[in-house]
Amino acid sequence: MHRTRHLPSRPRPSALRPAVWAAVLALLAACAACGGGDDDGGDGGARAGGTDRDGWQLTWSDEFKGARGTPPDPHKWVHDTGGEPQWGNEEWQYYTDRTANAALDGKGRLVLTARRDQLPDMADCPYGSCDITSGRLTTKGRFTQAYGKFEARIRVPEGKATLPAFWMMGDNDEEKSWPGNGEIDAMEVVGGEPGLVYGTVHGPGYAEEGLGGSHELPDGERYADGFHTYGVEWTKDRITWTVDGTAYHSDRRARHDAKHPWVFDHPFYLLLNLAVGGTWPGPVTSSTPLPARMTVDWVRVYERS
Incomplete structure (x- = not known):
């Protein structure tokens, strides 16, 4: 879908004393692999049954443990299959339930x-x-939650015409069709803008363009160059988007009105997918690198303890 593309405002640095700076730098060095663009399978949060340092209690996760070539856990994930027009956006891919399109790497x-x-x-x-197949997974019928912290550590593919996404849909879609059920996009990185990540909500009155923000990496860096942790923190009054633990945009209930209602007060389920082509990333060309791979290290969901 088309997205609004508001660049986030950048916070002003605080004036820290030299001794405090030294402590901060030491902590950063110790935690360099926690959530950034490395390829080491970093942790980035509490494991099952644990509580992280900010008071978040883990409620659901998938660490994707299993043999190479095996499908994702069917107790946690369901495959969406088929092609347009059911997915929208005029995307080119056809989703399958084959391990050729969705599998563990061992x-x-x-x-x-x-x-x-x-x-x-x-x-x-x-x-x-x-002639393009891909994978799309959802926790619909397996897991839903209202409010909390939702994170995934992902390395997105490179190349134009790809659109990887980590997102959520309202679980009341059988009573209220989209966009009335609500949509929260935690991460979209369109291939033609490799240094930008978009975070967006969709609902009645803001269905197509959505309401959201973006975060740009410095110095020409690309999200495809390494793993990053993408997330949202969602309360009854606010949704905040983060990359590697840093907040870059918020949407508040107070900013909504009767023509643009807040529709984020019920459980949502999770989705992971890799789209190709369509109205936003554009058509596939001879230069589009296929196969393209979206690699997910983990997905974790928390609630306040």
Whole structure:
């Protein structure tokens, strides 16, 4: 979907004394691998049953432990399958439940792979070249939660026409169709803007463009160059987006009105997917690197303890 693209305001640095700076630098050095762009499978939060230093209690997680080539845990994830028009956005990919498109790598990670592939069911796709498959997973029917902290450590693919996402949908979609059920996009990195991550909400009156913000990496860095932890902290009055633990945008209940209602007061389920082509990232070309891989180190959900 099209997104609003407001760059976040940058916080002013505080004036710290030299001794405090030394302590801060020591802590940063000790925690360098906690949530940034490394490739080491960093932790970044409390494990199952634990409470982190900020008072968050883990309620659900997937660390993706399992043998290489095995499917994601069916007790936690469900595959969405098929192609347009059910997903919107005029995307090109066809989602399957095959391990060729969603599987564990044997190193504690999930890999969603978009690849050139042609299946019999794809013969009548309305958009694109009908030869790209990918993966889309959801916890619908397995896990939902209202409010809390929702995080995933992900390495996104590189290349134009890709659109990886970590997001949530309101679990009341059988009573209220989209956008009335609400949508919270914790992370979208469109391939043509490799240094930007977008965080957005969608609801009645702000369905297509959404309301949100973005965060840009410094010095021409790209999100595809390493793992980053993407998250939202959601309360009854506010949703705040973070990258590697740093907040970059908030949406507040008080900013909404009758024409743009706040629809974030009920449980939501999680989604991970790798889209290709469509109205935002644009068409697939000969330079689009396929296969493209979205690698997920972990997904964790917390509530206040």
